[in-house]
Amino acid sequence: MEVTTDGSPVEVYLLLPPNGEAEIVHAAVPPDASVLELGSGAGRVTHPLAELGHELVAVDDSPAMLAHVRSPAVCVRIGDLDLGRTFDAVLLGSHLINTEQDADRQAMLAAARRHLSPDGQLIVEWHPPEWFDTAASGQGRLLGEVTIELADVVRDGDLLSATVRYSARGRAWHQEFTCRRLALDHVLTSADFVFDRWLTPDHMWFAARARRKG
Numbered sequence: 774m775e776v777t778t779d780g781s782p783v784e785v786y787l788l789l790p791p792n793g794e795a796e797i798v799h800a801a802v803p804p805d806a807s808v809l810e811l812g813s814g815a816g817r818v819t820h821p822l823a824e825l826g827h828e829l830v831a832v833d834d835s836p837a838m839l840a841h842v843r844s845p846a847v848c849v850r851i852g853d854l855d856l857g858r859t860f861d862a863v864l865l866g867s868h869l870i871n872t873e874q875d876a877d878r879q880a881m882l883a884a885a886r887r888h889l890s891p892d893g894q895l896i897v898e899w900h901p902p903e904w905f906d907t908a909a910s911g912q913g914r915l916l917g918e919v920t921i922e923l924a925d926v927v928r929d930g931d932l933l934s935a936t937v938r939y940s941a942r943g944r945a946w947h948q949e950f951t952c953r954r955l956a957l958d959h960v961l962t963s964a965d966f967v968f969d970r971w972l973t974p975d976h977m978w979f980a981a982r983a984r985r986k987g
């Protein structure tokens with residue numbers, strides 16, 4: 774079974790259907806906006822966004838994930854990305870911004886910043902601070918044919934560690950992760966962004982813009 778550097782099981786991401794992510798991004802950006810998707814995985818969000826009319830470039834450091842992506846794709850660590858061009862929108866989904874590693878987060882946001890056009894938008898899916906108070910073992914849901922359940926939740930200051938258990942077709946996978954509660958304004962300001970607006974009522978998605986100088 775192939776697993777990415779961050780522990781994502783490739784088979785699970787091939788079974789998981791889109792869950793409205795592309796529509797959230799599409800509603801937030803101009804209809805013909807070019808989109809750079811950071812951490813695209815197997816294209817679960819990439820493909821519906823492309824079908825909505827956007828030019829997509831997908832970025833991931835997993836060749837096994839990118840083998841399934843039908844849009845132009847670049848296999849590289851996000852922090853090392855340097856395409857020499859900008860996009861109308863940069864998408865950083867899947868809570869990647871909540872990485873426990875401050876240096877990784879800074880590198881991802883710096884990559885997003887240098888690939889964003891002056892009037893472009895950074896679109897982020899994150900775990901808002903409230904999630905760190907309410908996440909609990911046993912919480913579960915069904916997405917397509919995949920049952921997703923949170924287990925082994927442990928809190929340590931700003932960090933929350935847990936295991937996600939996936940099951941489908943009589944098989945099971947799991948992914949351990951640790952994520953960090955963030956002070957959003959500080960995180961954005963130090964990466965030369967400014968908060969723009971919430972994109973969903975649950976505050977799981979937001980847009981930011983490049984900070985204007987002067």
Ligand SMILES: C[S@@+](CC[C@H](N)C(=O)[O-])C[C@H]1O[C@@H](n2cnc3c(N)ncnc32)[C@H](O)[C@@H]1O
Nearest residue numbers: 777779781812813814817833834835850851867
């Ligand atoms: C949880 S999966 C989500 C994939 C996709 N966004 C989706 O929603 O289906 C996270 C993906 O981000 C990629 N990833 C995580 N950190 C990365 C990094 N620093 N550089 C490149 N890819 C990264 C992983 O390889 C994995 O494919």
